[in-house]
Amino acid sequence: MSTNDQPAAPAKPVLAQPAAPGKPAAPSDQTAIIAKRWRAKRGSLIMALHEVQETYGYVPRDVALKLAPQIGVPVARIYEVLTFYNYFKTSAPGKFVVSVCTGTACHLKGSGDILANFSAQLGCKEGESTTDKLWHLQGVRCIGCCGIAPAVIVNGKVFGKLKPADVGDVIDKVLTADAAAAKV
Amino acid sequence: MITATINGNVVEIPEGTSILDAAKRLAIKIPVLCKHPDLDHTAACGICVVRNKSNGRMLRACCTPVEAGMDLLTHDPEIVGVRRTILELMMSKHPNECLTCGRSGDCELQTLCQDFGIRREELPNITPDLPKDCSTGTIELDPRKCISCGRCVQVCQDKQNVWALSFLDRGIDTRIATAGDIPLNESPCVSCGQCSAHCPTGAIVEHDESGIVWDKLQDPDAICVVQIAPAVRVAIGEAFGFAPGANLTGKTYAALRQMGFKYVFDTNFGADLTILEEASEFVERFANGKGELPLITSCCPAWVDFMEKYHSDMIGHFSSCKSPHEMVGALAKTYFCERNNLDPKKVFMVSIMPCTAKKMEIKRNEDMASSGMQDVDVSLTTRELARMIKQAGIDFAWIPESQPDHLLGAYSGAGTIFGATGGVMEAALRTAVHMVTGEKLGKVEFEATRGLKGIKEATLNVAGHEVRIAIAHGLGNVEMVVNKVREAKAKGEPLPYHFIEVMACPGGCVGGGGQPYGVTDEVRLARAKGLYSEDTAGVWRNSHENPYIQELYRTYLDKPLSEKSHHLLHTHYKVRPTYQR
Incomplete structure (x- = not known):
């Protein structure tokens, strides 16, 4: 307020x-x-x-x-x-932070369904992390990518013009890229 | 001065006056739930809308200053409709639990719903399922009943500088909570209860312990004894239709006896005793150089807790005196029992206080059990006592007055004025002068100590010595005073003060967090006036003149600051973390 x-x-x-004792x-x-x-x-x-x-x-x-x-x-x-501010987190997020834009443009282009699909496929609610702490799912306000709405950012990488059916793809791409990086 | 028209009546007001205040001058009541006379407007509730007739627009009366020539309308069917909608929206996020609520019958939201004739819930109820916080044992926080007016947050942050309460989240999820949702007793909360005194609903109320007291009053083995604080006597009447400041000491004694208390004491006696000890401490430090100056008063438990959390470098300056009700508690279970051949284990001591923090103080450390058991068993607020009197079926207006049990109940005017800001200082100075000169004061009043100015500073001539004093009330006023002391100490400059009095609540105990609702500066002044009038009318004006205090020292304690006094009447302090996690 x-x-x-x-x-x-x-x-x-x-x-x-004064510092808390025993901390x-x-x-x-x-x-x-x-x-x-x-x-x-x-x-x-x-x-x-x-x-x-x-x-x-x-x-x-x-x-x-x-x-x-x-x-x-x-x-x-x-x-x-x-x-x-939604952006700030007070608990440790997962390894991969999925930020689904819920700004006006993305909202109109169906970001709600994308968020719901992520939630279903990762098995965690918006604002929460998976139990294995691998994924954190959050809705964020406009990320300034309205031209490619609806957009999602995972650890800094932007995915645009997504359809709800693309969600599984995005998850696979992130895991593949991570595995590749681990080999190097 | 500017003129404007409200509901067809011309009003002349100083520039900058809000529409709300201008309307008051015309005896027009605009409903309001967020604005409190003590606080800045936040324009949170929106129920105070009025219409600017020249353009038809609606304005919030609390935060809009009147402009010259304005033509305003405060009530028409549409405005009333808007207000009603706001109430319905509030009700949709408020539990419908009036019958079991601590504020029922004295709730600003309930009163408005009653005034507006609301008879059903128009909107589906979406009250969030938030847990109650009863962790402090002093105040209880039920965030479900919060209407997000912001009064408690403003009081806690800006007025008291405690910063325990805050608004977390936003929009419809906005709620009052501590930083990170930790329990209040692990937060910086000092239990001053000013949040509860300003809350318009039942979201923050005192922790009611009257049930324990009723049980003990029915227990044939218990010897129930009671004491009332100075500020209670001039406020309790408000719950029974008396004007603020009406001194109802005798009726309160009588009501307590009728409720079943075996002995009725007065905390004013404890105040006199505190003065003998504290004035001696001051003279020791000031005249004999034993101990640090300035001396800082310690009667207020919320202030003690605040100091331990935020200003622990001042511990050495603190008076080691317990607060008056703790002194009476300790003596009731030692001195009084020995004199009357009573078993102290059977004595159940209840203190009636204007204060929520006293509920925490009675268990704050092992010194609060100096009699070998907890010295004060339960501390009730003025509000709880008012309800108990009603439950007992006592017609408070007509009950004949009674007397206290004098051994721990007789008091001087100096003891009475403890309940107002500056009162402890004034009472201590009266006795300190006597201690230094051995003479009787001609004029006992120290006017510089009185009134509602946030920080009162004065240089007084005490028995030929220059004594610099400061009095702060409202914890938000403390910072400046202690910082002055810190700076002087750091620079090796002369001390800005020799003696500092602090009371946590604005106005002192008369404005305490446990007092009847509806406090404003007008009410605080009226209650204080009631105390000063009793002082003026009293036989003894100085604590050291109280013959029962003299008898206590002669037959039991020996002298102020004696070993026995230290054991029963003094305490110590420790650094406490602001956040326990």
């Missing part, structure tokens, strides 16, 4: 945050580097979180707890932002 309208402009003072140490160096890069710039929480997600594949809890005092943003605000 309104609190979420401008989630990236924290104006609160830095709160002293495994977060990879503090990396967090500190990210925090240092962004803390001076007001309104850069989202950028910092992007960098965390690029580093870890998601935003781990211990990194969020460590980041908060270092960039002067309360943990609660970090989670407001993390849960507001």
Whole structure:
């Protein structure tokens, strides 16, 4: 709601945050580097979180707890932002992240059926990972590939103009490419 | 000043006044569920729509300032229809559980549905299945009943600076929760209960423990004893139609006796005792250089928890005094039992507090069992007591007044004013002056300590010494005060203050999280006035003049800060993590 309208402009003072006893140490160096890069710039929480997600594949809890005092943003605000945007993940995704675009163009071109097919063939719901942690399925808003709608991104590789029947193909291609890369 | 027309009546208001406030001046009530007088508007609920007659457009009255010459209409069939639709939409995402809800009868959503004559659910109910959080034992969070007004989030984040509550997710999935959905008792929550005091529905209510107390009152082996906090007496009446600030001490004693409590004590006695101990601590530190300055008050358990979580570098500055109700609890099971040949194991001590955090305080560490058992067994809020009085069938308006049991129930005016922001400071200064000079104060009032300004700073002449004080209420006001101390210490500069009082709730305990609903600054001031009037009218104005306090030291504790005092009346603090996971 309104609190979420401008989630990236924290104006609160830095709160002293004693470390939780008995917690495994977060990879503090990396967090500190990210925090240092962004803390001076007001309104850069989202950028910092992007960098965390690029580093870890998601935003781990211990990194969020460590980041908060270092960039002067309360943990609660970090989670407001993390849960507001579909893009951010708070748990480890699968090895292959399938992002099905559900933006307007893709939606009109039938991305709903594509998402449903992925869900059926992978055996996990949208926003979840397969039990073997190999696949993570997510619907994302516009990925800027409206010209080839409906589009899907798997680990950075774009598949366009898909039909629901192509889903099995995409899965095979990803697995084949991965196997080939493993041999090299 | 500008003029505008609302419903055909001309109103003159300062520029920037919202339509909502302008309408109030014309005795026009626009319904509202998100805007609270304490808080900024969020325009979340949309029920306050009014019409701009010049262009027919609808505007939200809470967040739209009146423009000069505006012609507004607050009620017509279409506007009322929009409001009704909003209520129906809210109802479609709200469990229809009024009869078993903690807010039933005192709920803003229920009241509006009643006003609008809503008699059936027009839309299918899609209330999400979210779990209740009862982990703190102080407040209970039922996110299903949340209407996403944002009051609790604003109070918790901006007013209290605690940041336990937040809005997670978005759109229809928006819900109030802690960061990462951990239980509240593992979050930074300090149990101040301000969220519950501001919630318009039953989404956040106090954890009701009246059932335990009723059971004990029926137990023939239990000796039930009770104490009431200063701020309870000037607010309890609101549940029975009295105006805020009406002092109903005698009626409350009488109601408690009628409910079956064997002995009725007063936390004001504990407040007097706190002052003897804390003023001695201050004099030790200030005049004799034993211990760190500034001294910081410790009567407020939400503040203690906040300090342990967010400002633990201040532990050395904290008064080691327990809060007044804990002192009374400890003495009820030692001193009082010894004097009356009672078995302390049979004594069941209930404290009636304006506070939700006291429910957590009674178990906060082993010092809360200094009598050999838990000193205070149950702590109830003013709201719970009001319900118990109603359940007991007591006609509160007509019940004749009663007296407390004086041994732990007699008090001075200094003890009474503990319930208002600045009251602890004022009471302590009165006794500190006496301790330094040995003289009786001519004028006992320290006006600089009073009022609702968020941070009150003053330099006072105390027995010829310059004493710099600061008083903060509302935890959001603490940061600036403690930062000043930190900076001065880091730079080796003279301390900005010698003595700091903090109360977590805006207005102090009179505005506590467990007090009757509907608090505004007007109500806080009225309740505080009730306390200051009792102080003025009292025989003893200073804690050290209370003859029962004098007797306690003469026959039992020896002197302030004695070994026995330390054992029964003092505590210690530790660093606590803001997040346990």
